[in-house]
Amino acid sequence: MPKEIIVIGDIEIGAGNLTDDFISDHAFSEFMHTLTKKDHPVDLVLNGDTFDFLKCPSKVGDIYTYPRHITVDISLNKLTLMHAAHKNFFDSLQKFVRKRSNHLYFTLGNHDQDLLFLEVREEIRKLLGGSKRIHFPGLKYQQHGVYVEHGHQYDFLSKINFQNLFLNYKGKPILNFPWTAFSLISTFMDIKEQHPFMERITPRPLLLSFNSMVLRKINLRSLGYFLKTVLYYPFRYYSDPTYNLPTKLFGLFYYRWKNKQWDEDNIVDVFRKKKKKVKHQVYVLGHVHKVQMLEQRKRVIIHPGSWRDEYELNAETRMLMPKDKFYVQVLIHDDGHLEYNLNSWPIKRSVFLFDDVRKHELAYIYLAAQEEKYEPTL
Numbered sequence: 116m117p118k119e120i121i122v123i124g125d126i127e128i129g130a131g132n133l134t135d136d137f138i139s140d141h142a143f144s145e146f147m148h149t150l151t152k153k154d155h156p157v158d159l160v161l162n163g164d165t166f167d168f169l170k171c172p173s174k175v176g177d178i179y180t181y182p183r184h185i186t187v188d189i190s191l192n193k194l195t196l197m198h199a200a201h202k203n204f205f206d207s208l209q210k211f212v213r214k215r216s217n218h219l220y221f222t223l224g225n226h227d228q229d230l231l232f233l234e235v236r237e238e239i240r241k242l243l244g245g246s247k248r249i250h251f252p253g254l255k256y257q258q259h260g261v262y263v264e265h266g267h268q269y270d271f272l273s274k275i276n277f278q279n280l281f282l283n284y285k286g287k288p289i290l291n292f293p294w295t296a297f298s299l300i301s302t303f304m305d306i307k308e309q310h311p312f313m314e315r316i317t318p319r320p321l322l323l324s325f326n327s328m329v330l331r332k333i334n335l336r337s338l339g340y341f342l343k344t345v346l347y348y349p350f351r352y353y354s355d356p357t358y359n360l361p362t363k364l365f366g367l368f369y370y371r372w373k374n375k376q377w378d379e380d381n382i383v384d385v386f387r388k389k390k391k392k393v394k395h396q397v398y399v400l401g402h403v404h405k406v407q408m409l410e411q412r413k414r415v416i417i418h419p420g421s422w423r424d425e426y427e428l429n430a431e432t433r434m435l436m437p438k439d440k441f442y443v444q445v446l447i448h449d450d451g452h453l454e455y456n457l458n459s460w461p462i463k464r465s466v467f468l469f470d471d472v473r474k475h476e477l478a479y480i481y482l483a484a485q486e487e488k489y490e491p492t493l
Contacts, residue, residue, distance in 0.1 A: 120261050121150060122160045122443040124401030125421035127167035127226060130193070131200030131492030132179065133311040133480065134170040134304065136423040138489040139440065140203040142462050143422065146442075147207035156216040160256045162401045162419075163224025163265025168193050169296055170226070170307065179493070181304045183297060183357055185290040190229035191238055198242055200492045205242050212246045219243070220250045223275075224402070225267035228290055231280055259447045262395040266402035269385035273402070282356040289357070297357050302340045306332055312476040316426050316435060316469075317404070325433070326473055383409065383416060397455050399443050406441050408457050417457055419443045424483055428469060435472060437464035462487065 126143070129135025150157055171193045172179035182189055198205055212219045221230060221239070229235050236251050243249055256263040267273040272295045281288040292300075307314060310329055316322045323330040348358040382403055390398075393413045406420035419441045426435040439459045446454040464486055472479045484491055 117449060118156045118158070118259070118447045119153065120158045120160065120259065120443075120445040120447070122162050122263050122399045122417075122419060122445075123422060124162040124265065124399070124419050125164045125224070125404055125423060126161065126204075127164050127170075127421070127423050128197050128201045128204060129167045129171045130179075130196035132172060133308045133477075133493075134172065135167065135200065135491070136315055136425075137167070137201070138424050138484045138487045139422055139462065140201055141488040142440065142460060144203045144207040146460050147211050151211045151214060151217070156218075157211075158218045158220065158256075158258065159211060160220045160222065160263050160399075162256075162263050162399060163222050163267070164226040164401065165221055165224070166194070166197060166227040166229070168227050168229040169292075169299065170304065171197060181300050183301050184284050185229065185292075186287050187232045187234050190232050190235050190290075193229070194235060194238055194242075196493075209242075209244045212243060212248050215248070218248045218250060219246075220252055220256050220263075222252060222256055222263060222265055223254050224265040225270075225273040225275065225293070225296065228275060228292065228296075231290065257395070259445075259451075260396040260453055261399070261445050262397065263399045266382045266386065266400040269382040269389070270402060284356065292357075298337075298340050298344075302336055303333075306336065310476060311480050312472055315424050316428050318428065321428050321430055325428070325469060383418075386416070396453050397443075397445055406439075406457070415455065417443050417455070419457060424487075426467070433469045435467040435469050437462070437466070 126137055128137045150159060168185075168190060170181075173182055173189050173192045174196060208219060211217055221227075221236075223230055230239075230251060240246070240249050254264055254268065268275065273293055275293065276291055279291055282291045283289075306329070313322060313326065313329055323333070344358065348355075352358045382400060386398075386400060396414055398414055398416045400416065400418055401421075403418065404421040404423070404425065405418040407416075407418040409416040420438065422440050425438040427438060428435055440462055441457055441459050444456045444458050448454065464483070467479060481491070
């Protein structure tokens, strides 16, 4: 009997608020229904950033905040909000994994570093019915000549320090984020809430050239945070380990700020240098939200894009074209032969005019959600 491997990356579910960019619960549930009906074994690999813990708020009473020091209790609090906001997403995964021949894998990304907490992994298993066919393999999925990794470890600004995963703060273990993640939590979440649609638009340099107000806010906030990190925070928060700045970031941060480079680097180039020996036939990477298939003599490298709500900005027409959703499909035949494809999943969406969206961001946030049959919860 053949076996199938399905890979989806960068879903980034949140709490249903203005920092949550995932609205495709209905489409995802329909897609999961087709996988559940298959009469052969299926491995579903959700390749990192499945959960957007990084931009998800935490709830204390009736107040939603973005704490810098992430304990296991805060991570569980965020997971509860995600489950309430995206119950259809969780239900569809639970139905899929009920089938004994199916297995579900969550690889680790830079937005769901909270999966490092055992309690978070166990709670996800519980929310999905407690099946033993739910797996957390860490960074990589490697089976049948298929290699799947999120890819943030090839991006210096997003790389997780596996030599020191947790920090001690006031007697409790907290997540040791990359410096850029700490800066995002502490400095930029209010900008994200003020301009919730803008982060959904690519390419970023073109977006920011069309929206000078957001560019000015980001530049001023970035420079201010950088200067405070060097001149103020080490003295004000000398006992707080989250304010330590890796010295290698000085030059890189200045270069990116000077050149207005807000997109991730091309991780494939770094990946190729580190993975010179070809051990697998199919390699799948995420993180950069590209849709790309690079076929080489002995291997293929595939980027399946993102399932967030995202748009491509046309420089001439100033129109925002909704991006399609993609997934990687690998069929392992009985003789061991691999057949791979990069497939799209149809979603009907409207094309928006950038200038209208810029003036009425909140209205278009709700319009986009309405078109995908999603109701924001916060």
